[in-house]
Amino acid sequence: MRPACYHASRIPFCHERHEGDLLKTYDVVILGAGHHALVLQAYLGKADLEVLSIDRRGVAGGALTTVENPRQPGFLHNTHSFFHRALTQMPWYRDLELERHGASYIEPALNVALVLRDGRTLEWWTDFERTRASFDAISPRDARTLESWRERFLPIVEEILVPESRRPPLPPADRARRLEGSADGRLLLETSASSPLAFVEREFEHPVVKAGLLFFNGLREVDLRARGFGHHIPALLASRGKAQMCRGGSAELARALVGAVREAGGELQLDTTPRRIRVEGGRAVGVETEAGDLVRARRAVVSSLNPQQTFLDLFGPDDLPSGWREHAAAFRYNLLAPLFALDVDLEAPPLYWAAESRPELRQAFMVILGLEDAGQFLEIVAHHERGTIPPTVMWGACPTLFDPSQAPPGKHTAFMWEKLPYRLGRDASTWDEERDAHARRMLDVWADYAPNLAHDVIDWTARSPLDTERAFPNMREGDLLVGAFSHDQVGYHRPFAGAGHYRGPLPGLYLCGSSSHPGGNITGLAGYNCAQVLLADLGLEAPWFASS
Numbered sequence: 001m002r003p004a005c006y007h008a009s010r011i012p013f014c015h016e017r018h019e020g021d022l023l024k025t026y027d028v029v030i031l032g033a034g035h036h037a038l039v040l041q042a043y044l045g046k047a048d049l050e051v052l053s054i055d056r057r058g059v060a061g062g063a064l065t066t067v068e069n070p071r072q073p074g075f076l077h078n079t080h081s082f083f084h085r086a087l088t089q090m091p092w093y094r095d096l097e098l099e100r101h102g103a104s105y106i107e108p109a110l111n112v113a114l115v116l117r118d119g120r121t122l123e124w125w126t127d128f129e130r131t132r133a134s135f136d137a138i139s140p141r142d143a144r145t146l147e148s149w150r151e152r153f154l155p156i157v158e159e160i161l162v163p164e165s166r167r168p169p170l171p172p173a174d175r176a177r178r179l180e181g182s183a184d185g186r187l188l189l190e191t192s193a194s195s196p197l198a199f200v201e202r203e204f205e206h207p208v209v210k211a212g213l214l215f216f217n218g219l220r221e222v223d224l225r226a227r228g229f230g231h232h233i234p235a236l237l238a239s240r241g242k243a244q245m246c247r248g249g250s251a252e253l254a255r256a257l258v259g260a261v262r263e264a265g266g267e268l269q270l271d272t273t274p275r276r277i278r279v280e281g282g283r284a285v286g287v288e289t290e291a292g293d294l295v296r297a298r299r300a301v302v303s304s305l306n307p308q309q310t311f312l313d314l315f316g317p318d319d320l321p322s323g324w325r326e327h328a329a330a331f332r333y334n335l336l337a338p339l340f341a342l343d344v345d346l347e348a349p350p351l352y353w354a355a356e357s358r359p360e361l362r363q364a365f366m367v368i369l370g371l372e373d374a375g376q377f378l379e380i381v382a383h384h385e386r387g388t389i390p391p392t393v394m395w396g397a398c399p400t401l402f403d404p405s406q407a408p409p410g411k412h413t414a415f416m417w418e419k420l421p422y423r424l425g426r427d428a429s430t431w432d433e434e435r436d437a438h439a440r441r442m443l444d445v446w447a448d449y450a451p452n453l454a455h456d457v458i459d460w461t462a463r464s465p466l467d468t469e470r471a472f473p474n475m476r477e478g479d480l481l482v483g484a485f486s487h488d489q490v491g492y493h494r495p496f497a498g499a500g501h502y503r504g505p506l507p508g509l510y511l512c513g514s515s516s517h518p519g520g521n522i523t524g525l526a527g528y529n530c531a532q533v534l535l536a537d538l539g540l541e542a543p544w545f546a547s548s
């Protein structure tokens with residue numbers, strides 16, 4: 001019989017525990033075995049530390065999930081992450097030799113296509129010249145604007161923003177001082193003072209271009225109206241990092257990470273829920289589990305969970321310095337991050353009628369539907385604030401166009417995601433009544449663009465923002481970024497002031513999940529940055545970080 005944790009990825013991660021097992025003492029114990037935790041664990045192992053990760057699920061990798069439809073054998077779905085942005089450029093992908101451990105990535109050339117109701121498209125290609133040509137067909141002036149901002153922002157992205165995401169953040173005053181010392185830094189500070197919405201409204205003219213750019217940015221879940229969040233603009237206009245997918249499914253990246261962890265001597269304790277972080281003499285010294293076991297940690301306990309889980313659920317009221325629990329309780333989640341997901345099993349890929357005049361669309365990777373002008377953003381925000389469902393704007397892909405191994409021969413899988421509020425109507429539980437009806441409406445909208453979906457769907461499955469939280473309680477309120485990107489929760493202040501350097505308030509306690517800088521998504525960088533801090537604190541050599 002398959003264990004409850006079985007996922008289609010064929011990863012034999014389940015580790016059976018027997019009552020009365022004597023649990024070892026490790027150098028480091030990590031709570032949660034999502035990708036940030038695994039990245040950290042692999043580096044610590046390479047530094048010769050004995051490390052255990054503990055996870056409540058029966059499979060490691062967190063949201064790197066690939067799940068087989070239990071009703072339709074062979075149809076695989078990447079339920080909690082699919083588009084892995086510039087993943088192969090991540091320093092840990094190289095250092096941990098993940099290709100040797102089996103990871104392999106695909107980066108389709110027509111990377112993103114916004115399909116309009118009238119059949120026109122706005123396209124982002126891996127080749128910027130083709131992106132420019134697509135913008136030019138919609139608005140020659142906007143194409144010129146895009147090109148000129150891209151040239152100005154490229155060095156900012158590559159020499160400031162990318163390196164900043166790959167190391168522990170500086171205190172804001174030190175950062176500002178450093179940026180003021182260069183022309184690029186000053187331009188970044190000036191742009192940052194704006195809001196993404198104000199910048200795009202000021203610089204671009206065509207409603208479709210504005211909508212496309214903002215949705216691209218909106219994918220990052222910031223409040224586009226927020227002043228001081230203009231630092232997203234350079235990445236939006238100039239980033240060379242494109243969406244990629246893992247061959248075989250997202251869980252194959254988890255499998256490769258686990259391979260790297262195991263090779264470095266790391267262990268995983270799955271199907272295990274922590275009950276308490278043990279504190280002795282004011283120091284974090286281990287983890288007690290719900291099963292009543294104690295795992296001791298000689299050097300550190302690291303949490304990849306959210307601040308409420310870490311500081312409220314796992315510590316006694318007297319274990320933490322005063323004020324710390326209040327900070328954790330006040331940590332907030334992104335209003336706009338929750339997703340509704342629709343996965344379909346298909347006889348044929350979605351055939352967009354717009355491809356009749358634009359055949360390239362048949363090989364488009366990320367497809368955006370329902371978006372026509374920038375004003376829809378404010379409408380979507382207002383619906384989220386009210387807890388109602390906005391007119392459908394959705395995006396997704398057909399993975400099997402690029403990787404046939406994710407469905408039986410000749411068949412296909414596809415999915416669409418939509419930003420919808422966590423609290424629907426009276427509260428989140430309303431989703432259990434509304435989920436399937438909403439999925440059918442979404443499928444109808446999709447079929448307006450791809451008419452073959454009216455007869456080629458073999459089966460479908462939907463998941464609401466509430467389902468996300470049930471699967472991953474760290475994604476509280478369905479927030480897939482595990483914490484709002486607001487002024488007091490970013491950079492040196494993520495998750496909150498005083499905790500933004502991956503260290504907790506007690507000796508031996510560290511943080512490594514998406515609630516730390518640079519935040520959520522499959523970047524591995526919170527784990528990577530925590531590894532830098534922890535290894536430095538332990539006085540251990542870490543040659544890998546010199547070149548990042």
Ligand SMILES: Cc1cc2nc3c(=O)[nH]c(=O)nc-3n(C[C@H](O)[C@H](O)[C@H](O)COP(=O)(O)OP(=O)(O)OC[C@H]3O[C@@H](n4cnc5c(N)ncnc54)[C@H](O)[C@@H]3O)c2cc1C
Nearest residue numbers: 032034035036056062063080081082083480514520521522
């Ligand atoms: C529908 C959806 C689609 C997404 N698509 C993408 C995408 O295409 N690209 C992208 O980059 N990102 C995507 N994301 C976001 C991405 O999945 C997350 O930001 C990322 O996985 C966070 O990584 P993490 O390691 O911090 O946490 P997770 O991957 O969530 O891992 C946390 C781990 O902690 C465990 N855990 C939780 N609570 C406890 C507990 N109490 N005790 C023990 N263990 C616990 C969990 O079981 C899990 O294994 C998506 C998210 C969702 C919901």
